[in-house]
Amino acid sequence: MTANFRPTRRATLAGLSAIALGGRRSLAQTPAPKKGGTLTFIQNIEPQTLVALTTTATPVLTVSAKVTEGLLEYDYDIKPKPLLATEWSISPDGKTYTFKLRPNVKFHDGKPFTSADVAYSIQLLKTVHPRGRNTFANVTEVKTPDPLTAVIELSKPAPYLIKALTAAEAPMTPRHIYEGTDPVSNPNGNAPIGTGPYRFKEWVRGSHILYERNPDYWDPDLPRIDQMVMKALPDTGARSIAFENKSADIGYRTPVALSDLDRLKKLPYLVFETDGTSYSYNVSCLQFNLDSQYFKHLKVRQAVAHAIDRELLVKTVCYGYGTVCYSPIAPGLKEFNDPTPSPYPLDFKKAEQLLDEAGFPRGKDKVRFRVPLDYNPIGDESLRASEFLRASLRRIGIAVDVRSADSSAFVKRIYTDRAFDFTYNGHSNLFDPTVGVQRIYWSKNFKKGVPFSNGSHYENPKVDALLEGAAVENDPAKRKAMFVEFQKIVAQEIPDIPLFSPLFLTIKNKRVHDDSLTADGVEANMSRVWLDA
Amino acid sequence: MRMGRRVATTLRRTAIHAVPTVLGIIVLDFLLLRLMPGDAADVIASESGVATAESMAMLRQHFGLDQPLLTQLMNFLGHLAQFNLGFSPRYNMPVVDLILQRLPSTLLLMVTALALALIIGIAMGSVMAAWAGRWPDRILSIVVLLFYSMPGFWVGLMAIVLFSVKLGWLPSDGDMTIGADLGGWASISDRLQHLALPALALGSFFVAVYARLTRASMLEVQRQDFMRTAQAKGLHPLLIQLRHALRNALVPVTTVAGMHLGNLLGGAVVTETVFGWPGLGRLALEAVLARDFSTLLGVLLLSSLLVIVANLLIDLLHAWLDPRIEPA
Helix, strand or coil: CCCCCCHHHHHHHHHHHHHHCHHHHHHHHCCCCCCCCEEEEEECCCCCCCCCCCCCCHHHHHHHHHHCCCCEEECCCCCEEECCEEEEEECCCCCEEEEEECCCCECCCCCECCHHHHHHHHHHHHHHCCCHHHHCCCEEEEEEEECCEEEEEECCCCCCHHHCCCCCCCCCCCHHHHCCCCCCCCHHHCCCCCCCCEEEEEEECCCEEEEEECCCCCCCCCCCCCEEEEEECCCHHHHHHHHHCCCCCEECCCCCCHHHHHHHHCCCCEEEECCCCCCCEEEEEEEECCCCCCCCCHHHHHHHHHCCCHHHHHHHCCCCCEEECCCCCCCCCCCCCCCCCCCCCCCHHHHHHHHHHHCCCCCHHHCCEEEEEEECCCCCCHHHHHHHHHHHHHCCCEEEEEECCCHHHHHHHHHHHCCCCEEEEEEEEECCHHHHCHHHHCHHHCCCCCCCCCCCCCCCHHHHHHHHHHHCCCCHHHHHHHHHHHHHHHHHHCCEEEEEEECCCEEEECCEECCCCCCCHHHCCCCCCEECC | CHHHHHHHHHHHHHHHHHHHHHHHHHHHHHHHHHCCCCCHHHHHHHHHCCCCHHHHHHHHHHHCCCCCHHHHHHHHHHHHHCCCCCEECCCCEEHHHHHHHHHHHHHHHHHHHHHHHHHHHHHHHHHHHHCCCCHHHHHHHHHHHHHHHCCHHHHHHHHHHHHHHHCCCCCCCCCCCCCCCCCHHHHHHHHHHHHHHHHHHHHHHHHHHHHHHHHHHHHHHHCCHHHHHHHHCCCCHHHHHHHHHHHHHHHHHHHHHHHHHHHHHHHHHHHHHHCCCCCHHHHHHHHHHHCCHHHHHHHHHHHHHHHHHHHHHHHHHHHHHCCCCCCC
16 A cells, blocks of 8 residues: 555545545645644754754754755755745856845844855855865855855866755855854854744753744745754654654654554555655665775676675565665666666676686585675664675675674774775765765775775776766766766776665655655755644 | 761761772773774764765864873863863763753653652562462562563553553653643643653563562561561551561662662663653763763763762661661
């Protein structure tokens, strides 16, 4: 029963019932939004700060935009729409971005929002934001010819920049609060002031964060709800129960155990949606350490690739909630993804043959070699996926010991100590491969001690040239061609084996409406969300 | 007069013991925590899924991790000497504020759970001892065995399924209804409703322990000479049981209960996680996972103090229950 699940099916059903209702069709499809009410939003971990300025941790991204807005928002296809900027233009050489700002926007403390805040925020992002350092690396200057115009000057084109301006990715922070302070410890992180639809009211650590309606919001019709409560429920079972007993209204990135979904889908008051997840696709992969005595051999890596049944993995490990993926660029990023299947299809015989050729014959107990597998514990499916991989590789004579660690120990082992052979890992593509994918394959980003850098220690001058070229290529067609060629090379050389792209569900009570209207869904400011009484 | 001297002696002894104990715990904890792989900057990077060499350096500097280990320890001890628990860089606030925000919730939960466990346990144990070998004893023994063998978090989950999901009587998470702005009686009743399930889950195991202990020590006491004397005096059986048997039987129960206060904080980690209870146990767990050592040391320091104070109280309670016991 997936009636609530696929948007297309849901739309069809809504359409059918509308036809049955005859003249009430338009009413059935777009009921008038109601005002008032409290929305309870749950997530797994409590954020450590409320502004996504010096961190991009998921729980922080969830809350940040409610108070601190960005210049733009994006439709599901990541096409920009106005938010704090009403108009924008990019010069033909791709080096000058001009933004016209929305007039009469005020911060919650009454101070006006102007181009000076934009200029200051972008400089701040460039120096302290984990991704901003790269995204805004080419920014030489932000000019402010008048209070409502900001002009970003670049040294080189940055074709991904126009997609990076959401509230959670590039928050526009108040200059008068941050100027001359340490941005990491600025108290604004604990009690934020912004231009957003919700005002920060209180944060009881370990319990909740409370936001209330901003009555002076720049759009007088918004927001519609009175209060938003953000709760962290660390226990997976507790989150399922919160949806079941209606104490939670909404949660995203599949906030419950995948094994609970079937049961929850039977509840008539819950809705499962995939809208608003296109800003950040993840790709889960089996990543090799190319310095490992086993996996430095291409034939061994090919053998491993031949032994993995991605369809079965998605069906069992992910309960079907994922898309099989052969490329480090997720299928969701249609603009860049190369859908060609892996050159190493499922073939156990071929795998055995390759391992024999590589010089790893079956020995005692029919084992060729024994190797530990470390997994990134951040995902619900990580351990199951690792066990699946262990079973798959056992068939071709590779004995795998699955090794567990918490996320800090995992990151240190892989990126600082480099004491691993291969790892079940995941990377976010984000909105553009230059931002999300380049870091994993670019040889200049092999940096010990930097998490989620080039962990395989992959080096290929051709790939470096393609990635560096695509980062500054203004012509979309040429840029796509570069990424496609890059994907062909890494598919051949497999420094890692992309497995699948997880499908993230937003679970909500059906009384919640208009929550995920943009590419980043509930991570956006949620100004239009409303509740049935 | 004797009692007063007794209190003074106990306090003095505790103070003499407490200082080196706490110092030892702190230094040991500090060094043990450093053995954990990864640091706070690694955690933030892994949560963010992205990092650059510069952002890692900035985080390490912010967390004070760029300094030598000994300097970090000396800094911490120096602050502690001024009764300052330091600053949590992760939460961006003083550790003492962080702990004080959570302490009332945890104390409420622990004290309620312990009180429930003691009251129910002692009552059940007394009934079992009074009817030893007969059917009330047998039935209660089975109940006690069930409580003893079921893990607290499972009792909690099942209680949630029954009372919160199926019946819809009690809430399943948090310690109060957020944003409801309740006042007076409504607010107290709201808090009690939130407290019921976690206190039950946390206390269930201890009910079993106290019931069995009470039963055993009461049966032990029944055979003592003074019980026969009391009977010979013609006292009412209920009075004999309560004033003579139970009072003497309480010494082992309170001793164990005192030790359990420390255990409860450990058990609270699980219960608080299952019930989303905003307490210290969860703070400690989150601090471990986040490698937020200043917060964790603060919590550990506080719990060692809590255990010391609990032992002190138990010592005094023993003095009242049985004046013959010398202070330890």
